[in-house]
Amino acid sequence: MTDLPARRLLLVHAHPDDESINNGATMAKYADEGALVTLVTCTRGEEGEVIPPELAHLAPDRDDTLGPYRVKELAAAMAALGVTDHRFLGGVGRYRDSGMMGAPQNARPGAFWGADPDEAAGHLVAVVREVRPQVLVTYDDNGGYGHPDHIKAHRVAMRAADLAADPAFRPELGAPHRIAKIYWNRNPRSAVEEGFARLRAAGLSFPGVAGVDDVPGVVDDAVVTASITGGERYGAAKAAAMRAHATQIAVEGPFFALSNDLGQPLFATEHYQLVRGTSGAAEGEREDDLFAGVPDDEGDEERNADEREKAV
């Protein structure tokens, strides 16, 4: 990819809908500010449940056409976020949704959970060396809530970050690139508790209410090192993107439920833990920008060479 924008953010997610739930406001904000936002989704979500009764036929144990349908949902969500660079790991349909931990689908041939880690990471190295991101966002080592595809996405993303920087690893995939900062998705306990208090006060019509620990990546506040405030503008874009994933998510105002019908807060402020690289905030302070402290042209050798040439 030539003429890369100055700021480049790469996100790695397991299924269509995870990007909007975890990072919709962040993606919308940076895309709006002119950054290159690249989303890599590892599966098409073929094993998901289906909320709208009129779409029940898509289910894996019926027509098994949920995967292609969720690809279209994801395209609509990307349009809502203003994100134009979206890829499936290894190409559309390369890896199949593995189902929840312990399900028989975990062992199905082609399931992402059983993918060869270096083969999967190799596909991601090609993307990293093409877009040369300064920032990578993915899940923590438990995948946020223990889903096998989320855990695998974490492992593949972290492995690819190491391999992409190694000049000895598959030079045919492009010049090595070191990602300056890596973040894991996190939710500070105090914000989640406050969100559920709002939900209970709103008296919504969801059949049930999730628990604080049903929210992926809930941690003590001190673990969170960066918070990206989406505000009304990017919070609305996030809600629209989540609505686009209609087979998986039911949105009601500032709340939503997955196919388990358990209401939970929809957060316009999204939180992260910096796990690799240097914080751009003062000691003990949270960052309010994932690119803080990183030179805009970090890692873009081609752009740097062009700049040097122009400067002569």
Ligand SMILES: CC(=O)N[C@H]1[C@@H](O[C@@H]2[C@H](O)[C@H](O)[C@@H](O)[C@H](O)[C@H]2O)O[C@H](CO)[C@@H](O)[C@@H]1O
């Ligand atoms: C947000 C997320 O990762 N969703 C996954 C998850 O879906 C959940 C699963 O179907 C569970 O059985 C339900 O109770 C829950 O409501 C769903 O969110 O797992 C699916 C299968 O791997 C996956 O397609 C979906 O994207």
Ligand SMILES: [Zn+2]
């Ligand atoms: Zn998921």
